[in-house]
Amino acid sequence: MDKIINITPQLESIWERRFNKKAPHKCALVLARGGSKGIPRKNIKMLGGTPLIGWVLRAAVSAEIFDSIWVSTDNERIANIARDYGAQVHYRSEEVSRDKSSSWETVGEFLQYHPEVDIVANIQATSPCLHPFHLQEGMRMLLEDSFDSVFTIAKKHGFLWKEPPQKDMQPININLDLMNRPRRQDYDPEPVENGAFYMYTREVHGQGKTQGGRIAWLEMGGEYSVDIYTDLDWDIAEERLLRFGYHGKHPKIVKLVVITADGVLLDNHVEINARGEELMSYHLSDINAIKHMQSNLVEIRIIAEGENVVQRRLAASLGCKIQENVKNKLEVLDQWREELGLTWRNVGFMGSENTDTPCVKAAGMSACPDDAHEDVQLVSHFISKYKGGQGALREFSEQVLKVNKMSTYKGRVDKTTAYAK
16 A cells, blocks of 8 residues: 555544544455346356456455455355455345345445445446556545545547437437537547446445545546446457456466366266277367367366276377376376476366365366356356366367466556556
């Protein structure tokens, strides 16, 4: 905090008058219920290889200005991912988890349980291009410039119109002189809320508002003003994130992917032929996915609880190391990680059975098929829409390569290094 604001005795005296304490408690809060209607599982859907909510939590943690960072949710999977990205979890009630529940009501419930909070930054999970420096500047304005509420805007060129009050009437223009229509370069853009965050004091919230008292806006450049409401926004956001997203102080690069033979590489369906031989099947797209990751310098290894000739032949044909009859998968995974000199952030894991749960929790990037055990689904970063042995691995490989592409993209613009060192 001292890096952002020069805390002086005079400033502490002002804070004591405003908040009845010399060091007000500053809280980041992300509202993320499980029942998203526009995009199913939106808050934890993978965007550029990272769960959507992960982008803003990463920015909040790196900003280093908050005394606490929280996610308010009614969903256990969201809660687990929130913890993975450094947040605490507030389990909201049913009363504020309905489709028509407002953000103000949901923040209000949180504040009831947390009387220590003096300032809340309500950060929208749907604004993945938010950077630490945006949050730092908002907090500086609130604490140093003594504003009571700060919200984000983007400036846009556009002529605004209103629907006519009746069908037989003309539409109503708001900011356009029809007799003197200006060129784009001859008029000022309009400030429009972009919803990235709303930062305000407890007192403002107590007035029934999110903007009150001394109000100020923080302008975000158009390149950072990405908001996601529909599937059409998803692809646009992913491309924008390549250059303008905040990828963390130490961007994640997945260098090792370990997959289980049981329920991931193979489909768990066993047939016995007339000679008594067990026949197991796999999906060609999954095999191609392994080759594609290998061609992009990702080490692939296979781990199995049992042994059979199919998985050994597959591993040999792909040039993958395989270990069978494994009783403790986490122990083997950790040995491989150390052998390659990697941190857990560099490790990807895809499992299916409940015995895979410890590995899924440990890996920096984890996934499971659609038919995985519910314990594994609960803690996985990514759940494929395909079943094991039927294309799930291919879908996971796409996310792995997106993470690596995001992390190594050369054209990135990152102002944060100038603000949060």
